[in-house]
Amino acid sequence: xxxxxxxxxxxxxxxxxxxxxxxxxxxxxxxxxxxxxxxxxxxxxxxxxxxxxxxxxxxxxxxxxxxxxxxxxxxxxxxxxxxxxxxxxxxxxxxxxxxxxxxxxxxxxx
Amino acid sequence: xxxxxxxxxxxxxxxxxxxxxxxxxxxxxxxxxxxxxxxxxxxxxxxxxxxxxxxxxxxxxxxxxxxxxxxxxxxxxxxxxxxxxxxxxxxxxxxxxxxxxxxxxxxxxxxxxxxx
Numbered sequence: 001x002x003x004x005x006x007x008x009x010x011x012x013x014x015x016x017x018x019x020x021x022x023x024x025x026x027x028x029x030x031x032x033x034x035x036x037x038x039x040x041x042x043x044x045x046x047x048x049x050x051x052x053x054x055x056x057x058x059x060x061x062x063x064x065x066x067x068x069x070x071x072x073x074x075x076x077x078x079x080x081x082x083x084x085x086x087x088x089x090x091x092x093x094x095x096x097x098x099x100x101x102x103x104x105x106x107x108x109x110x
Numbered sequence: 111x112x113x114x115x116x117x118x119x120x121x122x123x124x125x126x127x128x129x130x131x132x133x134x135x136x137x138x139x140x141x142x143x144x145x146x147x148x149x150x151x152x153x154x155x156x157x158x159x160x161x162x163x164x165x166x167x168x169x170x171x172x173x174x175x176x177x178x179x180x181x182x183x184x185x186x187x188x189x190x191x192x193x194x195x196x197x198x199x200x201x202x203x204x205x206x207x208x209x210x211x212x213x214x215x216x217x218x219x220x221x222x223x224x225x226x
Contacts, residue, residue: 004153033213033214040218041218042197042216042217042218042219043154043197043199043216045213045214048213050211056211058213090153090154092153096212097142097144097159097201098144098156098159099144099156099199099214100156101146101153101154101155101156102153103152103153104151104152104153106151
């Protein structure tokens with residue numbers, strides 16, 4: 001079975017803090033993705049990576065950056081957290097075809 | 111612009127009452143359509159992949175079908191444990207400096223509630 005894990009299920013941070021969300025997959029997938037999910041807006045792609053050290057902007061990259069130093073690990077960075085970044089963050093990985101999701105991190109920025 | 115629209119937004123059924131969820135899309139370069147199930151507070155769980163018009167996939171009480179413009183998720187004799195949000199996503203290919211690549215565009219989902 002594919003396993004995608006995320007570093008935290010729940011996280012509370014203050015405005016202006018630098019926030020790291022980590023995602024690890026154990027299936028040697030080349031492609032990894034970060035989404036945020038908000039009521040009424042659905043899943044929106046923030047960044048993705050199709051290889052180590054490669055990254056591409058998704059639909060809403062502003063205020064975020066990513067890092068992929070190893071194939072199995074993909075990190076999402078909020079450089080200076082703001083209240084409008086309060087959301088559910090979902091990581092996914094994929095060889096080709098379907099994406100497999102982690103359990104999500106509920107981030108609250110106060 | 112690539113779009114994926116799911117309907118209805120919410121659906122309430124009685125246990126055993128069969129129905130269908132719709133996913134319509136307007137995309138160029140479709141390279142597959144995926145159905146997911148998502149329980150509250152959890153990540154989406156992959157259900158089906160469909161690649162070409164006329165294709166069908168089944169799993170327990172669920173059957174997914176695909177035409178050139180839409181997909182249906184048919185739920186036969188649902189049970190309360192089928193209650194969840196069902197998401198569809200289309201896989202779109204594109205080209206960049208890295209060569210051929212793809213991404214998924216998701217619909218907003220249908221919230222299904224099955225009452226006992």
